Amino acid sequence: MGLTKEISMQQRLAGRDFLTLADYSKPEINYLLELAAYLKKQRQQGKEEKPLQGKTLGMIFEKSSTRTRVSFEVGMYQLGGMGLFLSSDDIQIGRGEPISDTAKILSGYLDGIMIRTFSQQVVEELAENASIPVINGLTDSYHPCQVLADMQTIEEVKGGLDGVKLAYIGDGNNMAHSLMLGGAIMGMNVSVAAPDKYQPETPVIQNAQSIAKHSGSKIEVTSDVQAAVDQADVVYTDVWASMGQESEQSVRELAFADYQVNKDLLDLAHPDAVFMHCLPAHRGEEVTAEIIDGKQSVVFQQAENRLHAQKALLTALMGK
Known part of the structure; x- marks a missing residue:
């Protein structure tokens, strides 16, 4: 520069x-x-x-x-x-x-x-x-500050952002919103997989997809977790019940039972895919300990950033 x-x-x-x-x-x-x-x-x-x-x-x-x-x-x-x-x-x-x-x-x-x-x-x-x-x-x-650090981390491990596919698995919350917007602006392809009842807000999806038309990226929302993760470069998740949703924990555990990031799911991503999580994490719920503590995880590099x-x-x- x-x-x-x-x-x-x-x-x-x-x-x-x-x-x-x-x-x-x-x-x-x-x-x-x-x-x-x-x-x-x-x-x-x-x-x-x-x-x-x-x-x-x-x-x-x-x-x-x-x-x-x-x-x-x-x-x-x-x-x-x-x-x-x-x-x-x-x-x-x-x-x-x-x-x-x-x-x-x-x-x-x-x-x-x-x-x-x-x-x-x-x-x-x-x-x-x-x-x-x-x-x-x-x-x-x-949660824009988190995604700024996430993009820094992806640049470090992938060499750039353009054309990178990020699969976000789980609740269509503030993280899903900011990842879609950040990805759309920076030319990343973002695929969000969430149960129908828990998908991101429609206006945010529409805004991200509108931005993506200009950047050449692709923003999609689906309930098909396997399709979302297919050949992803980054697999990302968050807790199923965020702060203020603790009373919904048991209901959400049932709704998200098929949305856990585990070895079988990560194997569908690109062979050199990395795992990310904004933390705090609940091992055994949205992600297995094998993945978050495994060699493909960059969560602590992500947290430092x-x-x-x-x-x-x-x-x-x-x-x-």
């Missing part, structure tokens, strides 16, 4: 929100992935850069977290800034203060906001009223 192009991209991204991947173009996502790879290499070589010296990120959590909290907090520290953990139990948003008020108040204190919550509408209202970048750390509808991808995002939106 030339210096002029890099400066131009920095100017395009500075101060932007990151609410869904659909808000970003292929060149913009490519820039974030290149920056993530660069920052990862710098970290491995023991070189420190502090583009966020003196900057602060407020991190609002209405859902529990391991990877999101640690990667953002550590990422801010490594970049020279500070991450401030804000539990909904400890701030006034948890007592009914309007999102719009919270956004305006925090904009006077902070340089950026990351929020992990239930409703996508909350994230959008926060961004609409904030004068600083707002990052979607997860909602029930989308949350740190590097998040650092790239923070640098692009908040840094110089």
Whole structure:
């Protein structure tokens, strides 16, 4: 990437929100992935850069977290800034203060906001009223930060994204939504296999397929798990019951019984296919221990890349 192009991209991204991947173009996502790879290499070589010296990120959590909290907090520290953990139990948003008020108040204190919550509408209202970048750390509808790290991982193990086939098996949830959108933008072929009752939301499918027409990729949704996995380069799954769905666990176990990623299923994929999972995982449910702990699994490389991808995002939106 030339210096002029890099400066131009920095100017395009500075101060932007990151609410869904659909808000970003292929060149913009490519820039974030290149920056993530660069920052990862710098970290491995023991070189420190502090583009966020003196900057602060407020991190609002209405859902529990391991990877999101640690990667953002550590990422801010490594970049020279500070991450401030804000539990909904400890701030006034948890007592009914309007999102719009919270956004305006925090904009006077902070340089950026990351929020992990239930409703996508909350994230959008926060961004609409904030004068600083707002990052979607997860909602029930989308998980764009995870997919940014996923794409970094696929580039590392497959050498690129164009033409890669990713088969997502299981619940048509926020992960399925963001993988379809990210794949469509970046030229990946994404096949989602889910029971009819648990397939992704129709508007998201239509949006991803519309984007795919321009990128040349293919986005499909099916209930046929074997067809989805056939010759896949990446096989991906998630828990059957996400946070807030615990009461549905037994019903979902029955519905997804034929959607477990096991050796027989993975054998239908390309011989050098890799297995991915956003974690946390339930061994013996959506995936067998043999697969997630096996030689084709890249889940811990994928988890580590949350740190590097998040650092790239923070640098692009908040840094110089």
